[in-house]
Amino acid sequence: MDVRLIEATDDPERVICLGARNDYSPGFVGDQTFEETMATVEGESLEEKKRTLIGHLLSHGHYGPFEHPHATFAIEGVSRSCMAQLTRHRHVSFDVQSMRYVSFDDVDPESVREGEMVVTPPSASDPNWVGRNQKTGAVDEETVEKRKAVFRESVTRAVEDYQELLELGMPPEDARFVLPIGTEVNIVMTLNARMLMHVADMRAAADAQWEIRELTEQVLELAEEWCPITFEYYNEKMRNRKNRLAP
Ligand SMILES: Cc1cc2nc3c(=O)[nH]c(=O)nc-3n(C[C@H](O)[C@H](O)[C@H](O)COP(=O)(O)OP(=O)(O)OC[C@H]3O[C@@H](n4cnc5c(N)ncnc54)[C@H](O)[C@@H]3O)c2cc1C
Structure with missing residues (x-):
């Protein structure tokens, strides 16, 4: 299995902050500089302000702003079984290698x-x-x-x-x-940061199958490079959260 980040929103955390600050700013974020938009957020530097705001949003469950930045991943060589699990997530866009055109x-x-x-x-x-429902240990x-x-x-x-x-x-x-069903397939998928956290809640969890867990771990590593404050926070404080929606 190989997973690459092939395209993603530039400066995703700026976009998240712009979305969130829009909700509480009397001014129009389209007319302001980013510094002006972030002026009342606690922190010495813009980086600190971003960290404060993103931490606040995630700790309060205000996930809407995380729908703005998108990332596209290319996935090579997962099974069709793993693909069936992954493609159940309805807010993710997929392209799947065809077995009609590729023989x-x-x-x-x-x-x-x-x-x-x-x-x-x-x-x-x-x-x-030892896997799920295994007859022997x-x-x-x-x-x-x-x-x-x-x-x-x-x-x-x-x-x-x-x-x-x-x-x-x-x-x-x-x-x-x-x-x-184990036949390998290549997939391109695009999802926003909120959905990425949701997929990770479901698929990096202990009850998910080993293959989709491995895939999700690789996606999370790339996500942390792309959108570092958000996914550092997710990994440290939100993984295995108890209130995730169970299947
Ligand atoms: C460990 C594990 C075992 C599983 N086993 C099975 C199985 O045996 N059989 C099986 O069929 N599936 C199984 N699934 C798949 C599971 O039931 C979900 O279909 C899949 O995880 C997609 O996640 P989701 O339901 O959160 O929906 P997503 O498509 O990821 O959507 C995200 C969220 O959007 C909301 N949403 C999306 N669409 C709707 C809608 N139409 N109506 C209302 N709310 C919506 C929900 O809040 C949902 O949680 C399993 C999943 C896991 C993680």
């Missing part, structure tokens, strides 16, 4: 056996891995080796069958029905 006809099935094209869950190779090495072999055989065969169906003239959009 995996030149993928060497042997590379699939080695772990290409289909995401391998950690439980296929880690004997100590930790298992011995021999069992996990069998798991790995069954998993590899199954996904390799699926790709071989898919390619055979393409050779038999089936369109990619129908041949794909035999591919596993």
